Amino acid sequence: xxxxxxxxxxxxxxxxxxxxxxxxxxxxxxxxxxxxxxxxxxxxxxxxxxxxxxxxxxxxxxxxxxxxxxxxxxxxxxxxxxxxxxxxxxxxxxxxxxxxxxxxxxxxxxxxxxxxxxxxxxxxxxxxxxxxxxxxxxxxxxxxxxxxxxxxxxxxxxxxxxxxxxxxxxxxxxxxxxxxxxxxxxxxxxxxxxxxxxxxxxxxxxxxxxxxxxxxxx
Amino acid sequence: xxxxxxxxxxxxxxxxxxxxxxxxxxxxxxxxxxxxxxxxxxxxxxxxxxxxxxxxxxxxxxxxxxxxxxxxxxxxxxxxxxxxxxxxxxxxxxxxxxxxxxxxxxxxxxxxxxxxxxxxxxxxxxxxxxxxxxxxxxxxxxxxxxxxxxxxxxxxxxxxxxxxxxxxxxxxxxxxxxxxxxxxxxxxxxxxxxxxxxxxxxxxxxxxxxxxxxxxxx
Numbered sequence: 001x002x003x004x005x006x007x008x009x010x011x012x013x014x015x016x017x018x019x020x021x022x023x024x025x026x027x028x029x030x031x032x033x034x035x036x037x038x039x040x041x042x043x044x045x046x047x048x049x050x051x052x053x054x055x056x057x058x059x060x061x062x063x064x065x066x067x068x069x070x071x072x073x074x075x076x077x078x079x080x081x082x083x084x085x086x087x088x089x090x091x092x093x094x095x096x097x098x099x100x101x102x103x104x105x106x107x108x109x110x111x112x113x114x115x116x117x118x119x120x121x122x123x124x125x126x127x128x129x130x131x132x133x134x135x136x137x138x139x140x141x142x143x144x145x146x147x148x149x150x151x152x153x154x155x156x157x158x159x160x161x162x163x164x165x166x167x168x169x170x171x172x173x174x175x176x177x178x179x180x181x182x183x184x185x186x187x188x189x190x191x192x193x194x195x196x197x198x199x200x201x202x203x204x205x206x207x208x209x210x211x212x213x214x215x216x217x218x
Numbered sequence: 219x220x221x222x223x224x225x226x227x228x229x230x231x232x233x234x235x236x237x238x239x240x241x242x243x244x245x246x247x248x249x250x251x252x253x254x255x256x257x258x259x260x261x262x263x264x265x266x267x268x269x270x271x272x273x274x275x276x277x278x279x280x281x282x283x284x285x286x287x288x289x290x291x292x293x294x295x296x297x298x299x300x301x302x303x304x305x306x307x308x309x310x311x312x313x314x315x316x317x318x319x320x321x322x323x324x325x326x327x328x329x330x331x332x333x334x335x336x337x338x339x340x341x342x343x344x345x346x347x348x349x350x351x352x353x354x355x356x357x358x359x360x361x362x363x364x365x366x367x368x369x370x371x372x373x374x375x376x377x378x379x380x381x382x383x384x385x386x387x388x389x390x391x392x393x394x395x396x397x398x399x400x401x402x403x404x405x406x407x408x409x410x411x412x413x414x415x416x417x418x419x420x421x422x423x424x425x426x427x428x429x430x431x432x433x434x435x436x
């Protein structure tokens with residue numbers, strides 16, 4: 001198995017970073033391959049634009065999907081996008097790791113989907129969900145929140161975590177064909193004790209290891 | 219009434235841009251004030267980071283909410299953020315206008331929320347939803363989609379549009395205190411006839427005008 005983490009947090013000593021480090025050790029200890037895209041370390045620019053393409057087909061009118069299709073056919077995506085796409089294609093398990101900001105991934109991670117998961121490379125007309133181009137691959141999202149678990153319950157003020165994460169889990173990952181495991185959520189990470197943080201990280205390592213050992217679709 | 223549009227599309231001749239132009243004329247014709255933040259024209263950087271702050275309090279550890287709180291207290295947000303915050307504070311009606319990419323706003327608009335709707339300025343502990351700092355203001359989202367309305371129905375492949383937009387409508391706008399009107403959605407904008415586009419734009423103008431004429435909370 002090859003695991004690709006997509007990590008997005010501005011602080012190298014954050015709890016979210018510890019989630020990444022634990023994942024790396026768990027994957028390597030289990031004898032699998034581990035790759036990581038560290039978006040802040042890469043200074044990734046999440047803004048979609050002409051810089052996505054080495055040879056725009058119609059520089060007078062920006063039609064994103066058309067340019068993406070042609071860039072995929074011609075191999076003319078910007079080098080940074082081609083590199084990320086190669087690593088996505090090679091990975092069996094995608095693991096986005098991020099803090100929940102305003103009910104979703106930070107803009108940097110959203111823009112990584114906008115730019116990297118491009119038409120032609122990641123999806124085409126008529127191929128989505130079960131027939132998506134990435135069918136056979138799996139995805140496991142790890143997210144840290146400021147709010148407590150109660151706030152993300154069905155009756156909670158924010159709505160259930162499944163509802164909050166729907167655009168990512170369903171409209172992005174499942175749409176692409178990924179079999180999406182139940183997300184790992186570290187609730188109220190900034191407010192819990194050091195011992196509780198250790199427990200969270202241990203349970204995260206177990207979740208990931210169990211998924212790696214399981215051949216079944218999650 | 220003062221209306222502030224937050225517009226995010228890379229192509230100046232797009233249908234989404236026509237939605238903005240129609241909004242501008244409708245608001246001005248009704249005798250209200252109109253302001254627009256054009257994120258692509260502004261080359262807005264959506265990545266949260268040290269550049270948000272003129273005088274970071276702890277340059278060795280990036281704690282976003284703490285830095286935001288102190289920047290709000292000290293008036294030390296980066297000038298671009300202070301300018302946007304002033305315009306948000308002045309506006310009675312916020313109108314985000316964008317294409318739906320991967321089930322949500324483009325990264326540029328997500329990052330505008332991450333950076334501009336900052337702790338201290340836009341929210342504080344214990345003030346959310348009905349007691350949010352922007353209670354009394356209204357918000358009306360206008361979104362263009364590639365997918366048809368059927369795909370965004372309760373039984374549709376993407377789930378209802380309310381479910382897809384939940385993080386924006388609920389976790390962001392309602393959380394801040396905005397009274398959120400039913401979103402205007404131009405479904406399948408790239409696939410419909412010129413006549414249908416005209417109809418969509420006319421119905422958008424009527425929606426916006428009716429909201430401006432109504433004093434009731436939407």
